[in-house]
Amino acid sequence: MSRHSQPKGKVNRALGMVIYEKRGAVKALERREYRPGMHGQRKGKVSEYGLALREKKKIKHYYGLHERQLVRFYQLATKSPENTGTELLVLCERRLDNVVRRAGFARTRDEARQGVNHGHFQVNGRKVDVASYLVKAGDVVAVKARPNLQKKYRERLTEGLHSADWLVSDAEALSFTVTRLPADGDVSLPVDIQRVIEILSR
Numbered sequence: 269m270s271r272h273s274q275p276k277g278k279v280n281r282a283l284g285m286v287i288y289e290k291r292g293a294v295k296a297l298e299r300r301e302y303r304p305g306m307h308g309q310r311k312g313k314v315s316e317y318g319l320a321l322r323e324k325k326k327i328k329h330y331y332g333l334h335e336r337q338l339v340r341f342y343q344l345a346t347k348s349p350e351n352t353g354t355e356l357l358v359l360c361e362r363r364l365d366n367v368v369r370r371a372g373f374a375r376t377r378d379e380a381r382q383g384v385n386h387g388h389f390q391v392n393g394r395k396v397d398v399a400s401y402l403v404k405a406g407d408v409v410a411v412k413a414r415p416n417l418q419k420k421y422r423e424r425l426t427e428g429l430h431s432a433d434w435l436v437s438d439a440e441a442l443s444f445t446v447t448r449l450p451a452d453g454d455v456s457l458p459v460d461i462q463r464v465i466e467i468l469s470r
Contacts, residue, residue: 279329283322285458287329289376320463327464330457331360332381337400342468353461354452361450364389365399367409370456371437371444372430373421388417403446410443418442431456 276288314322328338345355360366365381368389374380380399383389387397390410403409411421425439434454437444 279325283326283329285326287326288378316463317467319460320467323460323463324467326457326459327357327360330377331363331366332377332399333360339468342465351452353465356465357452357455357457357459357461358450359402360457361455362402362404363399364391364396364401364403364409367403367432367435367444367446370430370432371409371435372428373411373424373444375424375427375429388412388421405446405448407446408443409446410441 279287324338327333328335333341341356341359342352344359345352348355350358361370365377365384368374368380368384369377373389374383384399384401385397387395388411389396390412391401391403391407393408393410395412411417421442422439425437425442430437432450432454434446434448434450435444436447
């Protein structure tokens with residue numbers, strides 16, 4: 269399970285956007301829309317390398333990736349005939365923890381990751397407890413048939429958290445289907461991916 273130890277509110281402030289969706293982290297950015305630290309309100313010029321590092325951190329924190337995992341996705345993306353940057357983000361979007369969040373079965377990616385790691389979900393009828401599992405078009409992801417889990421995730425679905433039209437949820441069956449792979453326009457993170465590709469290719 270990928271974890272980042274920095275306080276989530278400080279990460280949101282440092283990156284200037286809502287990366288972590290917990291209420292406290294969102295409030296931290298709303299209260300102080302400048303970088304943390306004693307020099308956070310200074311508006312000094314950031315180098316090109318610094319800007320690229322910031323964009324890379326967005327991806328790592330948003331999708332819960334360690335450096336090695338991000339590099340592996342980059343290596344996979346370079347082998348695709350598609351645009352490398354687009355393919356890298358599509359791979360991130362296909363992670364099981366991310367699709368659980370996008371399908372409305374969790375409030376945050378951290379919550380989705382915890383649910384996956386605890387074995388709450390099945391893919392095509394088989395338990396998958398690896399958050400980095402990459403879903404494919406046609407996959408059906410369902411909540412495990414346990415009364416306490418069914419109750420929890422049924423409540424989540426009533427909160428209207430669904431945010432991806434490439435995932436079709438079935439509230440009655442407590443499942444969702446990956447109708448197609450995400451495309452460039454389906455990526456939920458605003459990021460300058462070209463800067464990230466440049467720094468990863470060095």
